[in-house]
Amino acid sequence: MDNNFEKVKSYLLDLEYSIIKEDEANGIFVISNKDGITNMIIAIADPILILEQQLFTIKNDSADIYKQLLQKNRDIVHGAFAIDEKNNVLFRDTLQVENLDLNELEGSINSLSLLLSEYLDKILEFSK
Numbered sequence: 001m002d003n004n005f006e007k008v009k010s011y012l013l014d015l016e017y018s019i020i021k022e023d024e025a026n027g028i029f030v031i032s033n034k035d036g037i038t039n040m041i042i043a044i045a046d047p048i049l050i051l052e053q054q055l056f057t058i059k060n061d062s063a064d065i066y067k068q069l070l071q072k073n074r075d076i077v078h079g080a081f082a083i084d085e086k087n088n089v090l091f092r093d094t095l096q097v098e099n100l101d102l103n104e105l106e107g108s109i110n111s112l113s114l115l116l117s118e119y120l121d122k123i124l125e126f127s128k
Contacts, residue, residue, distance in 0.1 A: 004044050004097050011102045012042070015109070035113040036120075049097045051079065051108055056127035058087040065126050072119060078111035089126070091115065 005024050012019055012031055020039065021030040027044030031037065040053040058065060069081045069089065079093030093108045116123070 004046065004049075004100075007100065008042065008044060008049065008097070008105070011100075011105050014102060015106055017109070033113075036116040037109065037112060040109070040112070044097055047096060047098055049095045049100060049105075051091075051093045051095070051112075052082075053091040053112055055081075055089045055091060055123055058083070058089060058126065059128070061087075068122070069126075072115075072122075075118075076111060076115055078108045089123075 005027055008029065009019070009022065012029060017031040017033050017037070019029055019031055022028065027046075029042040031040050031042060037053065040051060043050045043052075066083075069083075073080045079091055082090045082092040084090060091112045093111070095104055095108060
């Protein structure tokens with residue numbers, strides 16, 4: 001895992017993300033940037049790399065919210081919306097770590113930035 005940890009760290013630094021926290025023993029990074037990525041968790045769970053960004057918590061359960069999130073999943077270039085057991089809506093993507101390259105990691109994170117730029121008003125509406 002050490003080699004994969006260093007590879008991912010190198011890519012994150014090359015892409016100029018701020019590494020807020022890193023835990024090499026557990027293969028975890030927490031990153032942020034100026035494009036709306038805040039406290040994104042990147043975890044190496046060999047053989048995959050998991051990217052997760054909490055977006056909001058659903059306070060008022062509504063079939064319509066879930067339906068709209070599922071419909072929007074179709075438009076997301078990389079990754080998808082996911083919901084955890086506490087009704088937190090997350091952006092989540094997984095990549096193969098063995099063959100990971102800089103462009104692939106950048107594409108996954110940029111997918112979230114694009115999603116936020118296109119869908120922020122709806123996300124804010126859902127979070128109320």
